């Protein structure tokens with residue numbers, strides 16, 4: 001199976017970067033595309049435990065695709081749920097642009 005740590009880091013980079021560059025005022029089509037992408041991502045993520053948790057989480061909290069800020073915060077909260085489950089520190093979601101749009105050294 002894939003290396004879960006490396007796969008996780010790369011996947012979060014991809015997901016948070018997608019959120020950081022999501023439109024400020026997305027069209028209905030763009031919103032539908034993003035909701036479908038997240039749904040499909042949760043079905044194909046090649047870590048079964050992770051994928052199952054994500055699918056359950058999507059039922060409780062569907063992607064907030066209204067605009068860039070809402071979606072970035074939604075993604076941050078999704079990641080924080082996983083952080084809590086894995087005993088990792090909570091990330092301060094007010095710093096999500098600093099980390100993933102403007103960028104800092106990790």
Ligand code: FAD
Nearest residue numbers: 005008009011012049050053054076077079080082091106
């Ligand atoms: P990561 O959690 O990979 O984070 C990478 C960087 O993102 C951090 O260094 C930090 O700068 C930044 N960051 C951290 N939290 C946030 C946040 N809330 N918002 C924005 N940026 C943040 N692993 C399991 O063992 N079990 C699972 O069930 C599991 N489920 C996963 C589900 C998904 C959808 C994904 C993408 C990954 C999952 N993983 C799971 C992998 C796990 O989340 C980590 O990626 C992996 O453990 C490596 O952790 P890390 O400490 O290197 O940092």
